[in-house]
Amino acid sequence: MKRPHVGGAIAWAGLAVLAAIALVVGAVGSTGGSSPSASPSMDGRPSGSTAVGNFSAAIDRLVELLGLAGSGLLSLVWARVALSWFSNDVTKKVQAKDRARDALIGTLLFVAAITGLFWGLAHWVLTGS
Numbered sequence: 001m002k003r004p005h006v007g008g009a010i011a012w013a014g015l016a017v018l019a020a021i022a023l024v025v026g027a028v029g030s031t032g033g034s035s036p037s038a039s040p041s042m043d044g045r046p047s048g049s050t051a052v053g054n055f056s057a058a059i060d061r062l063v064e065l066l067g068l069a070g071s072g073l074l075s076l077v078w079a080r081v082a083l084s085w086f087s088n089d090v091t092k093k094v095q096a097k098d099r100a101r102d103a104l105i106g107t108l109l110f111v112a113a114i115t116g117l118f119w120g121l122a123h124w125v126l127t128g129s
Contacts, residue, residue: 067114074110077103 081103084096112118 063114070110070114074103074107077106 077099081096081099084092084099087093087096
């Protein structure tokens, strides 16, 4: 009698859980309050807004969106590693070690990019301060 294969269902459930966690973490991290000086004026812009302020806000939104998209991709990468890691096949476990190393390097680079480590390093190199 052949045993039913439930690995596919578990894989999809794991991917769904990881994607949901990534979305919740991204949504919680993106809640920001508005400052009292940002009340809208007659033309709809915040009263204290400048071109530099608008550009900074746009860049901040872009970084936030990139962070959300990247966290979703990272959850898929780590889900693939986990599925290979807990497999009964020995070759998949060996592949999982290589994938885990690559996923860890990618995660560290992603975290450095989102937290501003790369920005700070570039600023330090270019300005010397």
